[in-house]
Amino acid sequence: MRDGFDVAGPLPGAGFGASATWREPGAAALVQAAERDPGALPSALAAANGLLLLPGMAGMVQAPELLLRLSQIFGTEVENYRQTGMEPHWVHPEVPEIFVVSNIPGVERQPPARPDPPLTAEGHLPVQFPHRLGWHTDQSYRRPPPDVSLFLAVRPVPRGQGQTLFADATAAHAALPAALKARIGGLEGLHVSSSAGRKRAAVLAGETPRVLAPHQRPQRQPVVRVHPVTGKPALYLCEYGQMDWLDGPFIGMQPGPHGDGAALLAELMAHLTQPRFVYVHEWTEGDLVVWDNRCTSHAATWFDAQALERVMWRTTVSGNPGAAYAGEAKSWLAQTP
Numbered sequence: 001m002r003d004g005f006d007v008a009g010p011l012p013g014a015g016f017g018a019s020a021t022w023r024e025p026g027a028a029a030l031v032q033a034a035e036r037d038p039g040a041l042p043s044a045l046a047a048a049n050g051l052l053l054l055p056g057m058a059g060m061v062q063a064p065e066l067l068l069r070l071s072q073i074f075g076t077e078v079e080n081y082r083q084t085g086m087e088p089h090w091v092h093p094e095v096p097e098i099f100v101v102s103n104i105p106g107v108e109r110q111p112p113a114r115p116d117p118p119l120t121a122e123g124h125l126p127v128q129f130p131h132r133l134g135w136h137t138d139q140s141y142r143r144p145p146p147d148v149s150l151f152l153a154v155r156p157v158p159r160g161q162g163q164t165l166f167a168d169a170t171a172a173h174a175a176l177p178a179a180l181k182a183r184i185g186g187l188e189g190l191h192v193s194s195s196a197g198r199k200r201a202a203v204l205a206g207e208t209p210r211v212l213a214p215h216q217r218p219q220r221q222p223v224v225r226v227h228p229v230t231g232k233p234a235l236y237l238c239e240y241g242q243m244d245w246l247d248g249p250f251i252g253m254q255p256g257p258h259g260d261g262a263a264l265l266a267e268l269m270a271h272l273t274q275p276r277f278v279y280v281h282e283w284t285e286g287d288l289v290v291w292d293n294r295c296t297s298h299a300a301t302w303f304d305a306q307a308l309e310r311v312m313w314r315t316t317v318s319g320n321p322g323a324a325y326a327g328e329a330k331s332w333l334a335q336t337p
């Protein structure tokens, strides 16, 4: 407990993460407490290896500026999606720092496909790559990449669907065999937006790569990122949808879906997403989950979008990517002449 916050971890069934509650109920009370002691929640996030659950935040739905205020606790810059070219129907009409993730009419963002087969041989939700696909860390195709994401369950779907999976990339790095750790120590991955036409499926389908503007081009990122707050190394990787499968996935290795780089990526992703490093979050209305993109990966899961409507709000916080990015201009902003 620190100044009124109760922090309990790890999260159920996981080796990391924590849940934080404030003794006065409600979103407004929590945000005011967080602002009075702005180091408390970021410290709890760091101590929990980058995953923090704040339940009971449904009051933010009627007061969306509270989500912005809470986001500002976690870093110096909260992305304004209206300024960064997000499709207007994905941006909250009153608070443009909120990215609306939903399948409702007018937003139309569909969930990922169900894994094939939908359950593991033991009857569990698949979490491990490549049975589970879609593992990524947010906006890794940008330099500098963002620090922290906040995700609020405005209207979640019932338990058993529409979960979010989180992997502890710090613990996964620590558990790597020494030889593999040494092999990837100085390696860089090549990350790119899934919309750039360089994802694995596009390359396998033989699609003609489109010409990318400078601000859309793949960005290199260290495979092992040292966290600027904790000093701990963590795996920093995505997979089929957010690596460059033409020139990558790794710089200096054989490129493409059949190269040595692909084999190494598959090995690392299967390691990172082992059930022992993963937490499965089943959403309750008003849950707010904060994750640190510098030391976790996550994946969305399928839900029945024909029968169910899901509404989630996301904010993205940046400002402390680490010394390796010092002084860099934002790669994703189109240069104005």
Ligand SMILES: [Fe+2]
Binding pocket: 136, 137, 138, 298
């Ligand atoms: Fe994400």
